[in-house]
Amino acid sequence: MTADTEPDRRWLSAAIELSRLSPPSHTRYAVGAIVVDHHGVVLATGYTGETDxxxxAEEAALAKLAGRDLARAxxxxxxxxCTARKSRPASCTDLILAAGIRRVAFALREPPIFxxxxxxxxxxxxxxxxxxxxELGHLVAKINAHVLRLATAASGR
Known part of the structure; x- marks a missing residue:
């Protein structure tokens, strides 16, 4: 695993900000995704519920890059x-692997809610x-507090 760098934190902060565009919902997380090439050029962005x-988020970004060589992105x-979905046959990890992306950075592990x-x-x-x-996970948790609060209330914690 490569240690994170200042550019990683900048790009991930941008993805977190992008997640704020996700239409509000108590049944899904607000997530942002940015695909960047090895030169630091943005290839595509996506967020939860962008077109459907x-x-x-990862699905939205990767759909814009179909057929592109993403091995260095x-x-x-x-x-x-995600590794499991109810609404689609392929999870985001499946889509990332199929796209040939060799590096992923994220801020917060998916809580076991959905x-x-x-x-x-x-x-x-x-x-x-x-x-x-x-270190950026608290920002993601704050944006998704609506979902995390409901899960905490449902579990009685």
Whole structure:
């Protein structure tokens, strides 16, 4: 795993800010994703619900890059890419692996509210370099407080 860098924190902060564009919903996380090439050029962005209520941020960004060589790109996602979905046949980790992306950075592990997620582990098993930049996780949790509060209330904690 590559240590995170100042550019990683900048790009991830931008993905977190992008997540604020996600239409409000108590049934999904607000997530932002940015795909950046090895020169630091933004190739695509996406956020939860960008064009479809069931669309995930990584899915939205990657759909804009179909057929492109992404082997040297990094996807910055505010939340750990999912490994299970009810609304689509392919998870975000499946889409990232299929796109050939070799590096992923995220700020917060997906809480076990909607699914049991093992995105970081699945990506690593697929040969992807994964950087977890937890120091920014509190920002993602704050943006998703509406979902996290409901889950806490439902569990009685």
């Amino acid at each position: 209520p069931h669309e995930h 990094t996807i910055f996602s505010s939340l750990e890419p 699914a049991d997620c093992h995105g970081a582990e699945t990506l690593r098993q697929g040969g992807v370099d994964v950087a977890e930049i937890g």
